[in-house]
Amino acid sequence: MKCKTCGNEMEKQLRDGEKFVVCRNCKIKRRLKQKPTYSNIPDEQVRKKAEKDVKSNYQQMLDAGGRKPSRRRRRAKKRSVLPRILITFLILALLAGATWFFFPKIKAKLSTNANTEKENTASTEINANDSIDIKTKTFSIKYERHEMSTDATGAPAFLIYYHFTNNQAEASISAISAVGLNAVQNNFYCPPATMAGETPEMINFTTPIAPKDTILVCQAFSLAEVSSVTIEVLDLLSTDGKVLGQETFTLQN
Numbered sequence: 001m002k003c004k005t006c007g008n009e010m011e012k013q014l015r016d017g018e019k020f021v022v023c024r025n026c027k028i029k030r031r032l033k034q035k036p037t038y039s040n041i042p043d044e045q046v047r048k049k050a051e052k053d054v055k056s057n058y059q060q061m062l063d064a065g066g067r068k069p070s071r072r073r074r075r076a077k078k079r080s081v082l083p084r085i086l087i088t089f090l091i092l093a094l095l096a097g098a099t100w101f102f103f104p105k106i107k108a109k110l111s112t113n114a115n116t117e118k119e120n121t122a123s124t125e126i127n128a129n130d131s132i133d134i135k136t137k138t139f140s141i142k143y144e145r146h147e148m149s150t151d152a153t154g155a156p157a158f159l160i161y162y163h164f165t166n167n168q169a170e171a172s173i174s175a176i177s178a179v180g181l182n183a184v185q186n187n188f189y190c191p192p193a194t195m196a197g198e199t200p201e202m203i204n205f206t207t208p209i210a211p212k213d214t215i216l217v218c219q220a221f222s223l224a225e226v227s228s229v230t231i232e233v234l235d236l237l238s239t240d241g242k243v244l245g246q247e248t249f250t251l252q253n
Contacts, residue, residue: 003028132162132233132247139178140165141233144216146249148226151193156223158183158190158251160231161201165214172208175217180234183221190229193220226251 001010003023010021010030019032133142144161151157160183164175183190195202201218209215223229230248234241 132231132245134233134244138237151222152196156226157193158221158223161218163214164217166209166211168211172210174208176206178237180236181219182232184230190221193222
């Protein structure tokens with residue numbers, strides 16, 4: 001190394017573990033920078049050998065993974081697959097048998113339900129076309145007469161009279177709790193009429209009667225106009241809510 005001032009060759013010296021360069025001509029002394037050393041890094045030969053061993057082990061691992069399975073392993077694999085195939089065929093067979101066994105019964109049940117529904121519909125239509133003379137296990141009604149009148153507001157009112165019979169053997173019932181009488185005009189239900197005065201027959205509508213007794217009942221309905229009106233009869237003591245009978249009356253002033 002040459003001196004930057006005079007250009008003479010500088011002399012290297014070591015003192016207290018540190019390296020210096022001295023120029024005898026300029027009497028200049030400089031400390032040399034030392035390169036860092038790492039004590040935990042092995043020598044180059046050791047590093048190359050370790051790298052070679054790692055590559056060799058990795059290649060052996062790749063070669064072992066790419067080998068074909070032995071004949072014993074292939075047989076064991078085939079044996080493990082066979083039970084799954086047998087179980088699958090068994091499940092399919094059971095499903096086919098269940099379908100063959102239950103499908104006719106389901107089909108017959110659906111057919112029976114359809115026929116029953118048709119019979120019920122036909123029965124309802126027949127009853128709906130009958131008169132309002134109805135007989136059930138709990139009561140009977142028999143048409144007596146009808147007439148036109150006016151309600152408390154002066155609007156037209158339809159009055160219908162019928163005989164109500166209690167068919168029960170023990171309990172007393174009234175017409176208002178057993179008979180559902182509806183008046184229909186132009187596809188609208190007519191409301192009950194409020195009359196200026198009540199007749200005995202109107203009072204009988206809410207009067208309970210003893211078993212096997214009969215009473216004359218009157219019900220009044222307000223009308224929108226004087227024209228035909230249809231009376232429907234329902235059984236309030238049943239849960240089906242079907243129309244038991246109906247009859248249309250032509251009205252005149």
